Amino acid sequence: MGVVSSIDESLDNTRVGSAASPQNIKKKGSDDIQNNFLTLLLTQMKNQDPTNPMQNNELTTQLAQISTVQGVEKLNETVGNLTGQLNENQKLTTAKLVGQGVMIEGNKISLFEKQNPQATASNEVIATPFGFELIGAAGKVVIEIKDKAGNVLKTIEMAQGLKPDVYRYEWDSSDTAG
Known part of the structure; x- marks a missing residue:
């Protein structure tokens, strides 16, 4: 019982409340990736063999990889926004056709x-x-x-x-x- 009560007391309710909106989660996820990457990179540099330090090209490669990941995240977000806008535009266009005759290409009569x-x-x-x-x-x-x-x-x-x-x-x- 003592372990359960100490776990309950240690819960941080402010984090639970701030994670409620999807925008906070998405932004936090992106920040977490960058923070985790930088922490890993610094740890790797601190613990490297002094007789064989990290080469510049290795560091550049790792920095380029995190930039690529961030670029892909932004691209995915942009494509998602465009898809949503296209869907909304299609709905508006379809609504204009209510009560109108529409002819589509085909070669069959039902x-x-x-x-x-x-x-x-x-x-x-x-x-x-x-x-x-x-x-x-x-x-x-x-x-x-x-x-x-x-x-x-x-x-x-x-x-x-x-x-x-x-x-x-x-x-x-x-x-x-x-």
Whole structure:
């Protein structure tokens, strides 16, 4: 019991309180690395063999190593900050797209059934709207919709003489037979 009470009395509560914030921990960790390095270096120099002292290049190498470690720590912190800023920017950009139509590159059209409570026969099949972009004028544009096996389900001929622009199309999921 005497050992436990002496351990309890020796706890330093000020250190526990100051370590609560992550910034203090990070800064303290960086300072600890440098302090430990300098303590180790001084101890090494004090205890070296007087007939074979530490060479200048050894000392320079050790000093360069601690500088490299500190540089890597700063680089990691900077990259972390940039990543956080990019994530925030992406969230803001995404929020601007709510309610807007967005076209992404692809070569597939998804089909799904819309559950229609008023339908008496079958549910309506709906295709994903798609679009295409012309970077130059086109005399004739033909869209071929194929199944997984590569068989042409439908051929759609667009209007003649389309100008450079982005065009949207909604397929009614019918094939060439209707």
